[in-house]
Amino acid sequence: MLLLALLCAFFFLGCSAAKTEPEADTDPVVARYRDTEIRQSLVDYEKKNQSALSGGKEVHDRDAVDQLLLNRIMLDEAERLGLSVTQEEVDAEFAAQKKNYEEFPEVRTYIDEYCKSAGITLDGYYAAIQDQLPRVILRQKLRNELGREYCAEHELEFTKVNPPEDMQRYVENYLEGLLDSYRADITYCK
Secondary structure, eight states, rough: OOHHHHHHHHHHHHTTTOSSSOOOOGOOEEEETEEEEHHHHHHHHHHHHHHHTSOOOOHHHHHHHHHHHHHHHHHHHHHHHTTTOOOHHHHHHHHHHHHHHHHHHHHHHOOOOOHHTTTOOOHHHEEEEEEEHHHHHHHHHHHHHHHHHHHHTTTTTSSSSSOOOHHHHHHHHHHHHHHHHHHGGGGEOO
């Protein structure tokens, strides 16, 4: 749970346009997925977050764009499978995130440092989390559903804690293949 809170700090904000958006004419569209435009400012923000999560490794624009596209495609895939999120689930996860901040000094320090480096307040951080939670939960439900299906087919026990390696590889390969599966709906502009 603690590790989830730490990873979510970047994931939530990396998928959000929580900062003030630059003017459209100075913030070019770098990719489109159906009716969603991905602008350079969001790519730059995603690169910063991916770099922080990877211990400072350089992240290329295309990798950040593909991650942003994948995040959006996963939502469509989850909906295609009939998955949804309730307000109760969102409220419970938000309460858990706030509780982690209050109860674990290392989480508090980590999030405070993140907010400082990102130039946002704690309230801004929580607003971004609230905005992103339904999508983050839905993407996790997709991962879980794919894992359950794989385990059922291979007579394995599905578990979220220490899941079978074969299942993890299957889920990652499935998700990586989504970009190719939805390629007709993607346009790279740069």
